[in-house]
Every structure is written in C-alpha cells, then in structure tokens.
Amino acid sequence: MEKYSIRSLVGRLCEPEIPEFPLETELNLPNQRVINLDALRTRSDLLKPNEKNILEKLLTYYCKTEKVTYKQGMNEILAPFLLLNRHNVPLHICYTCFKNFVAKFIPTLFVDDAFKPLSGLYVITKLILKYHLPDLSTCFSNNEITPDIYMTTWYVTMFSSKIKELGLLYIFWQYLIDTNDNLFIIYFGIALFEFFKQEIQNQEVMSLPNVFKKICIVDYDTLQIVLQNSERIKANMPFTADMILKKYNMFCLENTESFVKLLEKFMCLLILPREIIIQTYPHDAVCKCLDPRNCKTKRLKYLLIDCRPTKEQKNGYFINSQLLSKAAQKYPNKLLNYPKSFISLKKNTHIALMGSEENKDEENLVQKLFDSFIQHEFPYVSIVFGGYKSCHEFALLHNFEILSHKIKRCLACNSCDDSENKAKELTLDSFFRIGSTQKTLTPVIKDSLIKTEKIYKCKINESQDIEESDIGLIVTLKQIYLWDIRRNEVIEVFDIDQLTKITSNKTCSENLYFSFIKIPKRSFILRPEECKEFLFKVRTNFQAMRN
Ligand SMILES: [Zn+2]
Numbered sequence: 001m002e003k004y005s006i007r008s009l010v011g012r013l014c015e016p017e018i019p020e021f022p023l024e025t026e027l028n029l030p031n032q033r034v035i036n037l038d039a040l041r042t043r044s045d046l047l048k049p050n051e052k053n054i055l056e057k058l059l060t061y062y063c064k065t066e067k068v069t070y071k072q073g074m075n076e077i078l079a080p081f082l083l084l085n086r087h088n089v090p091l092h093i094c095y096t097c098f099k100n101f102v103a104k105f106i107p108t109l110f111v112d113d114a115f116k117p118l119s120g121l122y123v124i125t126k127l128i129l130k131y132h133l134p135d136l137s138t139c140f141s142n143n144e145i146t147p148d149i150y151m152t153t154w155y156v157t158m159f160s161s162k163i164k165e166l167g168l169l170y171i172f173w174q175y176l177i178d179t180n181d182n183l184f185i186i187y188f189g190i191a192l193f194e195f196f197k198q199e200i201q202n203q204e205v206m207s208l209p210n211v212f213k214k215i216c217i218v219d220y221d222t223l224q225i226v227l228q229n230s231e232r233i234k235a236n237m238p239f240t241a242d243m244i245l246k247k248y249n250m251f252c253l254e255n256t257e258s259f260v261k262l263l264e265k266f267m268c269l270l271i272l273p274r275e276i277i278i279q280t281y282p283h284d285a286v287c288k289c290l291d292p293r294n295c296k297t298k299r300l301k302y303l304l305i306d307c308r309p310t311k312e313q314k315n316g317y318f319i320n321s322q323l324l325s326k327a328a329q330k331y332p333n334k335l336l337n338y339p340k341s342f343i344s345l346k347k348n349t350h351i352a353l354m355g356s357e358e359n360k361d362e363e364n365l366v367q368k369l370f371d372s373f374i375q376h377e378f379p380y381v382s383i384v385f386g387g388y389k390s391c392h393e394f395a396l397l398h399n400f401e402i403l404s405h406k407i408k409r410c411l412a413c414n415s416c417d418d419s420e421n422k423a424k425e426l427t428l429d430s431f432f433r434i435g436s437t438q439k440t441l442t443p444v445i446k447d448s449l450i451k452t453e454k455i456y457k458c459k460i461n462e463s464q465d466i467e468e469s470d471i472g473l474i475v476t477l478k479q480i481y482l483w484d485i486r487r488n489e490v491i492e493v494f495d496i497d498q499l500t501k502i503t504s505n506k507t508c509s510e511n512l513y514f515s516f517i518k519i520p521k522r523s524f525i526l527r528p529e530e531c532k533e534f535l536f537k538v539r540t541n542f543q544a545m546r547n
C-alpha cells in the first residue's frame with residue numbers, strides 16, 4: 001500500500017499532530033497471562049519480538065485507561081494499527097487510531113463482558129440476510145446455523161481475521177470509515193457469503209462452521225468484488241427499513257436487551273407507509289423532480305401486494321397495488337403457489353406485503369404469504385408496518401388518491417378514534433421514544449409559538465434529504481420542541497433544564513446528540529448552516545435558566 005493511503009487512513013481517525021503522550025504501563029492486569037499469549041499469537045509470522053512486546057503493552061494500556069477487561073479481538077484490531085509504526089507513524093498516533101476506530105464502529109462491544117451488543121447485531125443480520133439472500137437464510141435456519149457461528153468475528157475483529165494481507169485490510173477499513181454507515185459491516189459480511197455461496201451450499205451442514213472459518217479475502221480483485229456487492233446490498237435496502245434498524249442502536253447497553261426483544265418479533269424487514277406509497281404511486285404524483293429516470297426518491301422498483309380481505313379491498317385500494325385474490329386467501333395451496341405468478345419480477349423488484357392491521361387471522365395470512373415467497377427464494381420481500389390503516393392515513397394526509405374509495409364503508413375511515421390514537425402513538429414509539437418508559441406529556445401549544453419562533457429543519461437519518469424531512473426543532477425559553485412541519489403539531493417536548501450535554505458527531509458536526517437527566521439520548525441532524533445558530537440559542541436559554 002502506498003504511503004499516501006496510510007496517511008489518509010490515519011487522517012480519518014486521528015487529529016493531525018496530537019502531542020505525544022506516554023504509553024508506559026505496568027504489565028500487571030489480573031488476566032495479563034492471556035494478553036501476553038494473545039500478543040505472541042497475533043499475526044505471529046509478521047510481528048517481530050519487540051513489536052509483540054509493544055502490542056502487549058498497548059493492549060494493557062488500553063484496558064487500564066478505558067477501564068475494560070481484555071477481550072480477544074482487541075489484539076486483532078490493534079496489531080494492524082501498531083504496524084503502521086513501520087511506516088513512520090508515531091506510536092501514540094497508531095494507538096489513537098485504534099482507540100478511535102473501536103469507538104466509532106464498536107463503541108461498547110469490549111465494555112460489556114458478555115458482548116451484549118452482538119446479540120442485537122445477530123438479530124439485525126438475520127433480518128438483512130433474509131431480505132437479500134433468502135436461500136442461504138433458509139439453509140441456515142433449517143440447519144440451526146445461528147449468526148453467532150458465522151458473524152462474531154466480523155465485529156470482534158473488524159474483519160482483521162478475514163483479510164490477512166495488511167494492505168487490503170487498510171483499504172477496507174478506510175472504505176468502511178468513508179461509508180460512515182454502521183450497518184455496512186453486515187452488508188460486507190453478507191456480500192462475502194454471496195461471493196462464496198457455491199462453496200457454502202456444496203458443503204455438508206456439519207462442516208459449515210469450518211467453511212466459515214476458512215472464508216477470507218486474499219487478493220485485491222476479491223476485495224473489489226465483495227465491496228461492489230456490499231454497495232449493491234446497501235443500495236437495495238429500503239430506506240425506511242434501514243432507518244428502523246438504525247434506530248435500534250445495539251451499542252446503547254442499557255437498551256440492548258429491550259431492543260433485542262423487540263426485533264426478535266420481526267419476521268422480516270419492515271418498511272413504513274411513506275416508502276411504499278411513494279414507490280408505488282406514479283412519479284409525478286409523489287415527486288417534483290424533473291428527471292424521473294434518475295430520481296433518487298423513486299430509486300427502487302416496488303410491488304405492493306394488498307392482502308386484505310376482498311370485501312375491504314372493494315372499499316378502497318392504492319394505485320398500482322396487486323390485490324391478493326379471494327382464491328389465494330381461501331385455499332392454502334393457492335397461497336403457497338401465489339408467488340409463482342411473479343417469477344419474472346424476482347430479483348429486480350421489491351415486494352411489500354400489506355395487511356389491514358384489523359384482525360389476527362389476516363396478519364397470519366400476510367405471514368404465510370411471506371413464507372411462500374421465501375420458499376420460492378424471492379429476495380427483497382418485506383411487510384408494511386402499520387398495514388393498510390397507516391398507509392391510508394399517510395395517503396389522505398398527503399392527498400394521494402385512493403381508488404374506489406368509499407368513505408362510508410372504508411374500515412380505515414371508520415375505525416374508532418381510540419384505536420387510531422393508539423396506532424399513531426405506536427409509530428411514534430418506534431421512532432422517538434424507544435427504550436424510554438417515561439412518556440413526555442405533550443402540552444397544548446399556542447399557535448403564536450410557531451409564528452414567532454424559527455423552525456430548525458432536521459432529520460433523524462443521515463441518508464435522508466434534509467429538505468424533504470417533515471420534522472424540525474423549535475427552541476423556546478425553556479423547551480425544545482420536536483415539531484411535525486406538515487401537520488403543524490408537537491411530536492415531543494424536551495426541557496432545556498433537563499439537558500446534561502449536547503455533543504456533535506466527530507465526522508459530521510451537524511449531527512447532534514442530546515443527553516438528558518431522565519430520558520434517553522436523542523440525535524438529530526440539522527442543516528449545517530443553521531447548526532451554530534441553533535446551539536447558540538439553546539446555550540443562551542440554558543444559561544439564562546441556570547442564573
Ligand atoms: Zn423524482
């Protein structure tokens with residue numbers, strides 16, 4: 001690898017010319033013997049004896065200063081950074097790069113002695129694998145090959161154990177940092193499976209764990225192909241599914257267990273009404289851009305299958321949706337073979353299944369149809385979160401036409417208010433209040449507020465276009481309001497005097513994290529040009545309240 005690339009890898013992880021600091025420490029941790037043995041074993045053919053000593057010292061130093069117990073995996077990640085020292089990168093910089101790299105991608109993985117975040121990432125990986133490679137996913141689940149068998153090393157060593165050649169590993173890590181996407185590690189792992197799919201499928205199930213161990217990247221061409229495949233997988237992630245998964249930050253240790261419980265209930269990736277409506281309605285109805293062919297909003301091809309009972313479909317349905325036939329609803333055999341009629345769409349169309357969210361039987365039907373698609377090895381099949389009811393609400397809100405809509409008979413129009421509120425709250429729960437047992441009461445807010453106070457547009461997901469976002473933040477003397485711009489209503493209120501700190505993302509300074517005394521951390525991304533002004537306002541009001 002050229003020097004230039006080493007410099008840019010280091011530049012991505014460490015401030016230039018940070019002052020040198022001593023890395024000396026006594027080798028006296030309770031499990032020092034393990035660290036010592038691991039240091040001797042790590043890339044043993046490559047590291048010279050003095051480098052092995054330094055590796056042990058830095059691992060010990062890291063455990064002491066970060067107050068974590070040593071865990072295997074740290075050695076695999078640290079060694080490649082340590083070896084940058086051979087390219088005249090000072091040792092304290094090598095160390096800082098390692099520390100920041102871990103903090104960026106696996107912040108609390110080594111903090112928790114049970115590797116708790118992994119249990120969450122397993123569930124996420126299973127869902128993503130099922131969406132992209134249903135055949136492998138089925139093969140694994142039929143044979144009880146659980147993600148812990150194949151993906152622990154992805155995160156614990158950051159693929160250091162899979163990419164032995166240092167130059168290639170540096171290229172991969174640099175690429176990973178540039179994606180700024182925590183799920184990319186999973187896409188890359190799945191892309192690696194895709195590349196070795198033949199080998200995996202030709203093996204006896206018993207020997208699969210060994211096959212997984214052997215799978216690795218040994219040359220530049222393979223790395224390039226696997227990276228390209230990862231990009232394709234990423235591009236084929238529905239943006240709202242990606243958004244939902246990213247809301248469950250598994251590295252937030254106090255929430256990991258509840259997140260795992262929630263996600264384990266997902267049988268597949270869920271997408272939100274806004275995505276399926278925008279993707280299935282004609283371009284000009286949902287997007288103002290002048291270039292439909294290269295439109296970013298409608299980037300994926302979608303087929304919406306409406307699984308509601310026929311009598312409900314008759315009272316309104318969405319343009320371009322496929323209505324599940326009465327026969328398929330009635331006869332299990334027809335349902336099982338239903339996917340066959342879409343064989344020509346396989347592999348290039350995303351299929352979203354929608355129930356009505358009214359009765360349990362039908363939820364069952366959606367699940368059965370989903371299973372049929374998986375049995376026929378269709379990739380890209382998801383279920384619409386909130387079903388017809390939520391889509392219907394979204395369509396009405398944005399004035400998208402519902403065909404044959406008979407308002408008097410339409411179930412969604414006539415469901416009682418009580419359950420409507422519940423549905424709305426549920427949606428909000430998933431996005432803004434996850435992990436919190438405390439509900440913020442939404443106070444009555446005076447109209448005058450929005451007329452006088454500026455709305456700072458914001459988004460919660462990096463891949464979203466901020467100008468298309470529907471939410472904003474309003475700063476008043478005592479509170480920050482999360483505001484629904486389209487509906488002109490409050491989503492959530494934060495008390496400024498409950499703020500403990502606001503931090504910004506190292507690589508993206510307009511991505512702000514708000515920490516509070518009693519409620520979990522929130523993060524919002526503002527317009528870069530408004531960020532300073534916003535922070536100034538909050539700070540001023542905060543100080544005014546303290547004085
Ligand atoms: Zn467009």
Ligand SMILES: [Zn+2]
Pocket residue numbers: 316392405406407410411412413414
């Ligand atoms: Zn209706």
